Amino acid sequence: MRIKRAIISRVTLTMLLAAPAYAEDQIFKANQTSQPLTKTDKAITNTLPSDKSDKTLSSENTDSKALTITAKRRFEYLQKVPIAETLLTRDQALKVNIHDIPAMFQFIPSANFRTDAATKNRAVFIRGIGTISASPGAEPAVSTMIDGVVMARTGQATVDLYDLDHLEVLKGPQGTAFGKNASAGVINITTSQPTKEFHGYGDISYFSGNEYRISGGVSGTLIPDKLIANASFLFGNYDGNVHNIYLNKMVNGYEHRGGRTKFVWTPNDTTTVTLGLDYMYSNDNAPNGIFTSTSQVAYPTGIATHSAALEAALKAEGITPSKYNTTISNDAMTRSIDHNGGASITIDQDLGGGYNLTSISAYRRWRSLATVDYDELTQAYPGLPSSIDHETVNFWQASEELRIASPKGHFFDYVAGFFYMHGNDFETYTRSYDAVSGSPPLSAFGAGRFTTTTNNYAIFGEGHLNFTKKFRAILGLRLMRDDISYNFNRQSTSSVSVSGIRPSFASSGSTANNGYTDRIGLQYDITRDIHSYFTYAHGYTGPAFNVFFNMAATDTAALKPETNDTYEIGLKTDLWDHRITANFAAFIENFSNYQATLLKQVAGGRITPLVNAGTVSSKGVEGDITVRPIRSLTLGGNFAYTHAVVDHFDCAADAPASCNIDGKTLPFSPRWKFVFSANYIKDITDRLTFSVGSNYTWQSRTQYSLTETPDTVQESYGIWNMNTSIEDKKNKLRLTLIIRNIMNKHYASFMTYGDFAGTVNFIPRDYGRYGGFTIHKDF
Numbered sequence: 039m040r041i042k043r044a045i046i047s048r049v050t051l052t053m054l055l056a057a058p059a060y061a062e063d064q065i066f067k068a069n070q071t072s073q074p075l076t077k078t079d080k081a082i083t084n085t086l087p088s089d090k091s092d093k094t095l096s097s098e099n100t101d102s103k104a105l106t107i108t109a110k111r112r113f114e115y116l117q118k119v120p121i122a123e124t125l126l127t128r129d130q131a132l133k134v135n136i137h138d139i140p141a142m143f144q145f146i147p148s149a150n151f152r153t154d155a156a157t158k159n160r161a162v163f164i165r166g167i168g169t170i171s172a173s174p175g176a177e178p179a180v181s182t183m184i185d186g187v188v189m190a191r192t193g194q195a196t197v198d199l200y201d202l203d204h205l206e207v208l209k210g211p212q213g214t215a216f217g218k219n220a221s222a223g224v225i226n227i228t229t230s231q232p233t234k235e236f237h238g239y240g241d242i243s244y245f246s247g248n249e250y251r252i253s254g255g256v257s258g259t260l261i262p263d264k265l266i267a268n269a270s271f272l273f274g275n276y277d278g279n280v281h282n283i284y285l286n287k288m289v290n291g292y293e294h295r296g297g298r299t300k301f302v303w304t305p306n307d308t309t310t311v312t313l314g315l316d317y318m319y320s321n322d323n324a325p326n327g328i329f330t331s332t333s334q335v336a337y338p339t340g341i342a343t344h345s346a347a348l349e350a351a352l353k354a355e356g357i358t359p360s361k362y363n364t365t366i367s368n369d370a371m372t373r374s375i376d377h378n379g380g381a382s383i384t385i386d387q388d389l390g391g392g393y394n395l396t397s398i399s400a401y402r403r404w405r406s407l408a409t410v411d412y413d414e415l416t417q418a419y420p421g422l423p424s425s426i427d428h429e430t431v432n433f434w435q436a437s438e439e440l441r442i443a444s445p446k447g448h449f450f451d452y453v454a455g456f457f458y459m460h461g462n463d464f465e466t467y468t469r470s471y472d473a474v475s476g477s478p479p480l481s482a483f484g485a486g487r488f489t490t491t492t493n494n495y496a497i498f499g500e501g502h503l504n505f506t507k508k509f510r511a512i513l514g515l516r517l518m519r520d521d522i523s524y525n526f527n528r529q530s531t532s533s534v535s536v537s538g539i540r541p542s543f544a545s546s547g548s549t550a551n552n553g554y555t556d557r558i559g560l561q562y563d564i565t566r567d568i569h570s571y572f573t574y575a576h577g578y579t580g581p582a583f584n585v586f587f588n589m590a591a592t593d594t595a596a597l598k599p600e601t602n603d604t605y606e607i608g609l610k611t612d613l614w615d616h617r618i619t620a621n622f623a624a625f626i627e628n629f630s631n632y633q634a635t636l637l638k639q640v641a642g643g644r645i646t647p648l649v650n651a652g653t654v655s656s657k658g659v660e661g662d663i664t665v666r667p668i669r670s671l672t673l674g675g676n677f678a679y680t681h682a683v684v685d686h687f688d689c690a691a692d693a694p695a696s697c698n699i700d701g702k703t704l705p706f707s708p709r710w711k712f713v714f715s716a717n718y719i720k721d722i723t724d725r726l727t728f729s730v731g732s733n734y735t736w737q738s739r740t741q742y743s744l745t746e747t748p749d750t751v752q753e754s755y756g757i758w759n760m761n762t763s764i765e766d767k768k769n770k771l772r773l774t775l776i777i778r779n780i781m782n783k784h785y786a787s788f789m790t791y792g793d794f795a796g797t798v799n800f801i802p803r804d805y806g807r808y809g810g811f812t813i814h815k816d817f
Contacts, residue, residue, distance in 0.1 A: 117610045120512060120561045120571035122209040122623035122660060124148065124676070128202045128230075132812060133731060133761045135245060135776050137198050137274075139182075139225065140787070141803065142205060144735055144757070147678035147711040148660055149207050149225075152742075153788050153800050155326040156408040157193040157374045158431055164209055164223035165627060165656045166682025166707025167602075170635045171648045174433065174463035174490040175524055175583030179600065179633070181212070181220035184227045185314055187382050187400040188218035190435045190461045190492070194404045197318045197378050198294045200253050200272035201229045209660070210604045210625065211577030214500040214514030214557045215453050217439060221555075221577030221602050221629075229316075232268040232302050233257040238817035245776070245810025247291075249276035260301075269299040279805055280325055283356055284367040284416050290801065293321040308388040317379035326372045326410050327790065327798025329359040334791055335749040337696050345795035347421035355416060359796065362784055364805070369416040370426050374408040392445025396455075399438050406431040412469065412538060412643075412793050422794055423473040423537050425643075429587075435461040444501075452501030461492040467587040471536050482532040484539040486587045493521040494580070500557060507563075512573060514557035520580035522596070523548035526589055537794060538643030540588050549596040553578040567612040577602040582633060584648040588640060598650050602629040617666045627656040628685075637745050637791070644793045649688075651744070654704055656682040674715040674733075682707035684744075702746045708737040708754075729763040742789045749797050750789040757783055757804060770816035777809040 116123065124146050136142050139162065140151040152161040152170055161170045162180040169178045174191070181188060182195035189195040199205070206226040213219035236258035243251040255270030278291030296318035303311045332349040333342045352359055355367035380402030387395040410427040418424035441455025464487075471482040500514030527544045534541060559573030579600040584593045608623040632654045635646040658680040665673045682704040689697035703709075715733040722728050736756035743750040758780045765772040788800035 117567075117612050117619070117621070118563070118569050120559060120569075120573060120608065122148075122606060122608055122621075122625070124207045124209075124662060126205045126207075128204065131199075131202060132241070132814075133763075133774060133776065134733070134759055135243070135778060135810070135812075137200055137202075137251070139196055139199070139205075142199075144804075145713050145733070146207055147676050147713055148209055148680065150706040150708070150740075151787075152706055153324065153802075155324050155372050155374065155410050156429065157196055157320075157322070157376050157406050158191065158408075159193075160196050161192055161706075162195075162225060163706045164207065165625065165658065165678075166680050166704045167222040167627065167629065167654075167656055168706065169579070169633055170646075170705075171582070171584075171633070172646075173583065173585045173648055174431075174461075174465065174488075175492070175522055175585045176597070176633060176648055177218075177492075177494075177520075177580050177582070179220065179222040179579050180225065181218045181223075182225040182227070183217055185229055185382065186217070186384060186398045186439070187380070187402065188437060188459065189402070190218075190459060191404065191433060191463075193376075193406060193431070194378055194402065194433075195225065195227075197320055197376065198272060198274060198292075198296065199227060199229075200251075200274070200294075200296070201255070201270045201298045203228045203230045209623070210573075210606055210627070211555055211557065211575040211602065213496070213516045213555050214498050214575075216441065216455070216498070217457060218459065218494065219496065219516060219518055219553075219555055219578060219580075221579045221600060222627075229298060229300075230255070230257075230268060230270065232266040232300050234259050234266055240815045240817075241812060243810060243812040245276075246808040247277055247279055247288075249291075249810065250274070263304070265301065265303050267299065267301045269297065271295075271297045276803070278323065279364060279801065279803070280328060281365045282325070282368055282371075283365055284369055285371065287371075289323045289325055289366070289371070291323060293319075295319050308390075310386040312382075312384040312386075314382045314384070315380075318376070320376040320378065321373060322376075323371060323373040324800065325366050325368065326412065326414055327792060327800060328363055328366055329357060329414065329792065329796050330361050330363055330786075330789075330799050331359055331749060331797040332795065333749070334795070334797060335747060337746045337748060338698075339695075340748060345421075347419060348792070348795040351415055351419040351422055354419075361786075361799070363799075364801065366414065367416055368411040368414060370409060370411040372409060372411045374406060376407075377403075377405040379403060389442075392447075394443045395440075396443070397438070397440050401434070401436050403434045404431065405433070414792060414798070418472050418474045420475045423471055423476075425469060425471050425538055425793070427467065427469050429465065429467045431463065431465050433461065433463045435459060441498075449504055450501055451504070452499055454499035454501075455497070457494070457496040457498065459492075459494045461490075463490040463492075465489075469539055469587065471532075471539055473537075479532050479534075479536065482530060482536045482539050484528060484530040484532075484587070486526070486528040486589075488524060488526040488585050488589075490522070490524045490583070490585055493519075495519045502561075509562050510560075512557060512559040512561060512571075514555075514575075516555040517552075518554065518578070518580075519550065519552050520599075521548070521550045522581060522583055524583050524585050526585055528587065528589070535641040536643075537641050538588070538645070540590055540640055543590055545589065545591070545594050547583060547594055547596065549581050549583070551581045551599055553580060553599055553601075567616075569610045570608065572607045573605075575604045575606075577604060579633065582648060586645075586647065588645045588647075593647055597633055597648060598631040600629060600631050600633045600650075602627055604628075619662075619664045621662045622660065624659045625657065629654045629656075634744055637743065642794060644791060651684070652688040653685040654683065655685050656680060656704070656707070658682075670718055670720050672715075672717045674713070674717075676713040678711045680707050680709060680711075696745065699744070699746050703741050705742050705744050706740065708740040711735075711737040725766060725768050727765045727767060729765070730760070731762070732758070732760045734758045742786075747791070750791070752786050752789060755783050755785045757781075757785075772814045774812045774814070775809070776812065777807070779804045779807045782807040
């Protein structure tokens with residue numbers, strides 16, 4: 039146990055952009071055999087000074103071997119885990135001013151994000167695979183977990199991650215070892231843990247565009263040897279980088295505030311109970327697109343259809359559409375106001391003999407209120423109606439996960455468990471319609487109310503057959519059942535379809551399906567520092583209902599489950615006395631009944647129903663390389679080559695030629711994506727430490743639409759960032775200067791068609807060059 043305490047007390051997570059962690063040789067030798075994450079281990083882990091881990095400028099923290107304790111729910115070296123995995127730490131995020139999943143994915147080559155004005159429409163992609171759907175009756179192919187609790191809806195996980203300890207991206211099918219099933223991968227987020235010793239910290243940041251962030255926290259012992267706790271808070275604001283000239287207001291910004299606390303109680307030597315509570319208020323005012331063109335270019339003909347009506351309207355509004363446009367003219371403030379919070383109780387019980395029992399009971403609630411300027415103008419014009427949407431999401435979920443971990447070191451070791459999740463969603467959606475000319479009616483109003491109830495049951499397990507100390511087999515299986523039901527009712531004042539509003543309609547339905555995932559493979563330790571593996575996994579995403587405001591009789595059938603077969607081979611190396619870490623993985627993923635949204639028109643208004651699109655595949659190679667030629671300098675290079683394409687799209691017999699997209703690239707899947715980094719740290723005096731870091735991210739051209747329209751493609755681009763820090767170790771004070779997008783490269787995070795005409799962009803925080811500073815103080 040003393041050896042374990044010595045090791046855990048020196049844990050530092052592997053870094054993407056900054057210095058990697060290195061072990062003293064005797065510590066490495068002491069842990070050649072991974073141990074289960076027992077109750078005692080977790081209790082010690084909970085006392086790690088996570089908030090103090092910001093002191094990565096100090097050289098003392100660069101002497102530890104990188105570990106992971108979450109990917110397979112075991113205490114194992116990251117380099118020995120047979121999963122393609124990427125980590126991002128709190129300190130890395132602070133150095134480049136990123137604090138949510140969309141921004142973090144810029145630095146993770148295999149991951150991408152689809153943004154939207156409404157939180158519920160956002161989506162996560164790994165290796166080019168993700169689920170774009172506003173329907174509460176569909177589960178995402180990429181699952182997101184925060185502190186072991188699964189977020190049933192992707193929108194729940196797009197909140198500010200101010201209290202981040204680290205984020206893991208697990209690639210490929212998951213679910214045989216923990217939590218909710220995920221066919222494409224898992225985003226596993228861990229927030230800061232309490233410490234035994236008292237510790238307080240504060241962060242103040244300010245950046246151009248009037249972005250400020252104030253956060254802080256305390257941690258320590260409440261009852262000696264019994265109860266430790268922490269608490270943290272955030273206040274953040276950003277005016278935005280888009281000008282609404284009609285309202286004379288900057289938009290595309292945010293207002294965030296929230297708090298989080300954890301209590302860790304150890305009533306005896308074999309039990310640990312962790313209570314987690316959190317709440318986040320988010321007010322994001324991302325516009326419903328910024329006009330870049332008054333034309334739309336058809337696939338596959340390449341014929342451009344120009345909208346003279348839109349051109350005249352934008353001219354009257356004072357808007358000049360172009361790819362560099364950052365102005366809008368909306369009479370309604372598009373915004374998404376989210377209230378996101380929950381509670382969880384984690385119980386770890388040491389059963390003796392190396393066996394450990396874990397229970398995670400959780401309840402979460404998500405309420406989202408969105409206003410969307412659907413027409414993206416201030417009034418109706420000839421040929422362009424005026425339309426405004428209001429929607430509310432009231433969602434809650436309850437989940438229970440119970441698992442047992444066996445001791446390591448025997449011929450067979452395993453993790454096995456049970457998982458249950460119940461979700462209940464109630465939504466309202468209203469859309470107004472007013473026109474100045476055209477076919478009657480010239481005004482209409484639609485109001486929809488719909489509920490969805492989901493239940494997911496699963497038993498799972500994954501184990502190793504240890505033939506020798508170097509050679510082992512991997513066996514994993516998950517059996518699950520999904521139950522989904524919905525009720526839908528839309529009332530419209532029009533008996534015919536008008537732009538974006540279908541006539542009155544009511545429907546209800548239910549479905550159930552049994553599914554499975556499995557994982558088998560072989561793992562061989564070539565040497566102490568070189569590890570190889572090969573795995574096959576069968577993935578599964580459950581059935582779905584296409585429940586959305588414009589639902590019609592043609593949308594009532596349940597979608598088939600999405601399944602996939604994934605083959606992966608990997609090599610993880612730790613060379614030159616741990617100065618070089620190089621990990622590589624090659625993969626092939628084949629998906630059937632791919633669930634995707636398809637752009638359609640209803641009386642001239644855009645809708646995006648969910649369909650079983652057909653078969654798709656993703657093939658590629660990934661690499662994470664870190665080199666430390668001297669103690670003060672760290673160089674990093676991470677890349678992903680992803681060839682994600684539609685193999686066969688299921689077109690109806692009378693479908694137009696544009697339906698044939700076989701062989702075309704999947705949306706949000708750049709063929710190449712690179713992250714290069716350099717970090718230099720130097721002690722100026724015994725008291726002062728200086729650091730300078732730089733990173734460059736580049737990705738190839740990216741299609742943003744499954745319909746393969748030529749004008750929704752972002753051409754290749756690269757972003758260069760820098761940061762420099764000075765730390766006063768005596769006063770526990772650090773100043774960091776940050777500049778993002780040094781070369782002022784403009785790019786779009788999303789492109790799509792306007793709801794009535796034209797083409798629009800969504801732009802990110804670093805659309806243009808900006809800079810600022812962060813002051814960190816430990817107490």
